[in-house]
Amino acid sequence: MKTKQLYTAALAALFASSSAFAVIGPIKITLNPTELSSNYFNEDDTSAPFASEVYTLDDIKNSNVTNIYDFLSQNTSLSLAASSGNRFSKKISARGYGLTIGSHNLVVTLNGRRLNNIDTSGPDIAGVNINDIERIEITKGTGSVIYGDSAMAGAIHFYTKKNSETKVSTSFGNYGVSQTSASFGINDEKIDLNVSMDSHKHDGFHKAATGGVKDKGEQTKSNIGGTYTTVGGTEISLDLYRTNSDIRYPNYLSDAQFEADPTGNGTGARYTYRDAESSTTNFKIKRNWGENFEFTTNRSATDKESKNYYSYSGATVDNYKYDYNSNDYLLTYTNGDIKIDSGINMFDGKRKVESTSATSRNTTSKENFGVFSQLQYFSNDSVFTIGARSEKVDYKYSPDSGTALSGEYDLNAFDIGINTSLSPNTTIFTNYNHAFQAPLIDRFFISAAWPATGQVFNGFVKPSKSRTFNVGLNHLTDNSKTKVTLYRSNVKDEMFLCKSNAASDCGYFGDNLNLDKSHKQGLELQNKYVFSPKWSTDLNYAYTIAKIDSDDKGAGALNGKTNPMTSKHNISASVIYSFSNKANMTLTQKYRSEAFAEEDYANIFTKKQPEYNSTNFNLSYNPNDDLSFSLDVENLFENSYGTRLRDNVIYPDNSTRNIKAGLTYKF
Incomplete structure (x- = not known):
């Protein structure tokens, strides 16, 4: 009953104001339709035949x-x-996959280049410099035809801007927080050159470990890129990215320790230490073939290395070396109201483990080869898309001692959608998507007597498959922009780490298995509203239900249970007040309701994952076009939050009030 009431209220909110074309008010809040580049759509987001969130430079x-x-x-x-x-x-x-495995079911790209890893470490989002970003697009329940593997929940896309000025920013805060950023750019008719760097560090938010070392961290990011446009219009681009990280982060706490002091160290043991570096080269050529064809080739190579020192492992050091190579080819045909995008994606990824523990040394590779085609047809006030993809995934496992193994999967994706106008400022869309996720290489390992004997190979688990149905509305008025989407995803063979506390026949350290059937469903609501030249609001709400329908582990012990780390309510609300053309204030409230703990697939633990509640305040002042000042307060009321694995095991997250002042100057 509550679900129906939420759906009804959201739909009613769409039509609460009079119909007219949206405009941008004096406060810089994006109301107008915004072009989407993801899924090669290249049209306004309000006419897209799929669900999307778009965030502009403003x-x-x-x-x-x-x-x-x-x-x-x-x-x-x-x-x-x-x-x-x-x-x-x-x-x-996103969309009910939970914080335990959610990032495994999302594709993340930077200017079209995938940032996903072949193991469960998650996408390399930390290497993205926000000062370089012009637009962020989040597509939900779609993208499997274009991006293939892992686009079950959707995709996150970052697009960089062209720097045309020299800018330097610096900020300082409590807990030794400091950040320095600089960018430089040259743009003319033939050559674009962009250079940027960013350095961020802190002295630690938790009590010092034995020996006086705190959970301090530092990360630097740098990028240099250039584009040359020939007389014939061919664009040739070369980008170089580099990221370095030197991080110590806290160990888990018991419930009593977390409640007494979430910034404590617990046992006093040394903090987990990670020393990592990554470098990427990306080469892209885009050229026109006659009046109707455009051909794009994009090649990238990434080398990464990560050394990890754990508090529990004594002298054991795990050194992970990654070698990624990708080649993407896209042919676009445009003729009147018809647009066809066809392409080939090739990826070769290797991870080599060099550990002081002999049983952990191995090289594991994952290769993807995908072919796709997508048709877009524009007719009067409607847009229709249909596409399909075929992808082959190959694996090889080569331990330093033991038997080498290999395996492969043949997978398919399909997507069909339509968007049509109900009025000059209201559109409705529906979309059906079939997606898949091939196993990440860590899914092929179990921990036998971990950590003493390292990890051993566990064979191949099944790939996950999803069928998602979306229906949504976009509505614009003179002072508001609203989007609402209802969705349902039926998932087969969803991958998870099954432990004995979830099912009696699973191992204590965990077995990587598949859930037979599960589903996700929910409502997503976005609203931006300009009340006056001084006041505006921004609301983003997601209501999510994620259930396990059937599974044969533990005599059906997981049947009907809720997926762990999946909050039913997720709310982000902001109020922006403009004192003048030079001074603005923003107050943001982020709330996420409680959920079942990370390992609690059986929903039987005594304690749940706590709710997330953070209030953030920002004040900005721009005396002129070249100079700006800012004051930020994060977690104003010092709410404590941590990630709960199980009863009496919780990893602390942000529990401090963080204050920071910054300055930006354009030369």
Whole structure:
């Protein structure tokens, strides 16, 4: 009954104001339709035949955040939490897949280049410099035809801007927080050159470990890129990215320790330490073939290395080396109202484990080869799309000692959608999507007597498949923009780590298995409203139900249970007040309701994952076009939050009030 009431209220909100074309008010809040580049749509978001969230450069500036994770957490329908306490690497969830495995079911791209990893470490979002971003697009319940593997919940896309000025920013805060960013650009008719760097560090938010070392961290990001346009209009681009991280992050706490002091160290043991670096080269050529064809080729190579020192492992050090190579080819045909995008995606990823534990040393590879085609047809006030994809995934496992193994999957995706206008300012869309997720390489391992004997190979688990149905409305008025979507996803063979506390016949350290059948359903609502030249609001709400329908582990012990780490309510609400053309204030409230703990697939633990509640305040002042000042207060009321694995095991996240002042100057 409550669900029906929420759906009815959301639909009624769409038509609460008079119909007219939306405009941008004096406060920079994006109301007008915005072009979408994801799924190669290249039309306005309100005419897209799929669900989307779009955030422009003005939206990013208004948020006044200094890193990409904070923007996604405070402004979007996504759920985020630090990964095992690591603030520089966060778990992400969308559409009911939960913070446990949510990032495995999302594709993340930067200018079309995938940032996903072949293991469960999650996409490399931390390497994205928010100061370089012009637009963020989140497509939900679609994208499997274009992006293939892992686009079950949808995709997150970052698009960079062209720097045409020299800009330097610096900020300082409590807990030793400091951040320095600089960018430089040259843009003319033939050559575009962009250079940027960002350095972020803190001295630690928790009590020092034995020996006096705190959970401090530092990360630097740099990028240099250029585009040359020939006389014939061919664009040739080369981008170089580099990221370095030196991070210590907290160990888990018991319930009593967390309740007494969420910034404590617990046992006093040393903090987990991660030393990592990554470099990527991306080469792209785009050219026209006659009047109707455009051909794009995009090649990238990434080398990464991560050294990990754990509090529990003594002298054991795990060194992970990654080698990724991808080649993408796209041919676009346009003729009047018809547009056809066809392409080939090739990816070759390897991870080599060099550990002081001999049983952990191995090289595991994952290769993807996908072919797709998508048709878009525009007719009067309607847009119709249909597409299909075929993808082959190959795996190889080569331990330093033991038997080498291999396996492969042949997978398919399908998508069909339509958007039509009900009036000059109201559109309705519906979309059906069939997607898949091939197993990440960590799914092929179990921990036998971990950590003493390292990990051993576990064979191949099944790929996951989903069928998602979306229906939604977009509505514009003189002072508001509203989007609402209802969806249902039926999932087969959803992958999960089954432990003995969930099913009696699973191992204590966990077996990577599949849930037979599960489903996700919910409502997503976005509303931006300009009350006056001084006041505006931004609301983003997601209502989610995620259930396990049937599974044969533990004699059906998981049947009908709720997926862990999936909050029913996720709300982000902002109020923006403009004192003048030079001064603005933003107050943001982020709330996520409680959920079942990360390992609690059987829904039997005594305690649940706590709710997330954070109030953030920002004040900005721009005395002129070249200078700006900002004051930020994060977690104003010092609400404590942590990620609960099970009873008496919780990884602390943000529990402090963080204050920061910043300055930006354009030369």
